[in-house]
Amino acid sequence: MVRCSNTLVGILNFIVFLLSIPILSSGIWLSLYGHTQCERFLDKPMIALGAFLMVAALAGVVGSCCRVTWLLWFYLCVMFLSIVMIFCFTIFAFVVTNKGSGETIPGKAYKEYRLGDYSEWMQKRVNDNHHWKTIRSCLYEDTFCNRLEFFSGRYHNASEFSKKDLNSLESGCCKPPSDCNFTYISPTHWNKTSGTYKNPDCNTWDSDNKKLCYDCQSCKAGFINNLKTSWKVVAIVNIVFLVVLIIVYAMACCAVRNNKKDERYAQF
Known part of the structure; x- marks a missing residue:
């Protein structure tokens, strides 16, 4: 038996x-x-x-x-x-x-993300050009920035947009960091102001829908923050x-x- x-x-x-x-x-x-x-x-x-x-x-x-x-x-x-x-x-x-979490910005509902706040292993992975090229392609194909722009009529100025609770990818990849002090046009369209920028992401930002802040350090940090939740x-x-x-x-x-x-x- x-x-x-x-x-x-x-x-x-x-x-x-x-x-x-x-x-x-x-x-x-x-x-x-x-x-x-x-x-x-x-x-x-x-x-x-x-x-x-x-x-x-x-x-x-x-x-x-x-x-x-x-x-x-x-x-x-x-x-x-x-x-x-x-x-x-x-x-x-x-x-x-x-390690790592979003940084609260005074007067804004959304948080912003710094790559240096996360583990070194995570940083090395996203800073590798080969890996980031694949990740960037996936992020762009997801079109979450386009969806954010689709509702741009709700946010007529920067003050109204600051009340939007963005997720880590939207905050890091679809808009420039707040310390750039760019002029708000729409959630994914900001005009650069003259002057020098301490944050290198300010130079990387481009209002072109195919570029935006997908190559910014803030986008990489937002991706890691989003990945953290899934991994946990x-x-x-x-x-x-x-x-x-x-x-x-x-x-x-x-x-x-x-x-x-x-x-x-x-x-x-």
């Missing part, structure tokens, strides 16, 4: 196998039919994740239900490596997202996932022990 731990491991891995099918299919679809660079950016990770889950789940199902011990040992090795990797990533995510959510989900993995790993260890007992009984 197949023991309880073997059955549970088999059922759980069969569910994982079913989940891996849409993940793998989505990755393949994005690779073949993705229209934008942002969509295609996710295809390879999704294909790799789907294939990994499918192979690991099949090893768990066959090893536990058919009592193939070597497959269960392979499954245990994969599970152990997964637990270690997820644990390390979770700690890393908390460390690199621990992922880190919390990872903690829950780790607990589940450890429980399944313990059951798989019991399944290996059961298989060994059955093999010994079969010898007599």
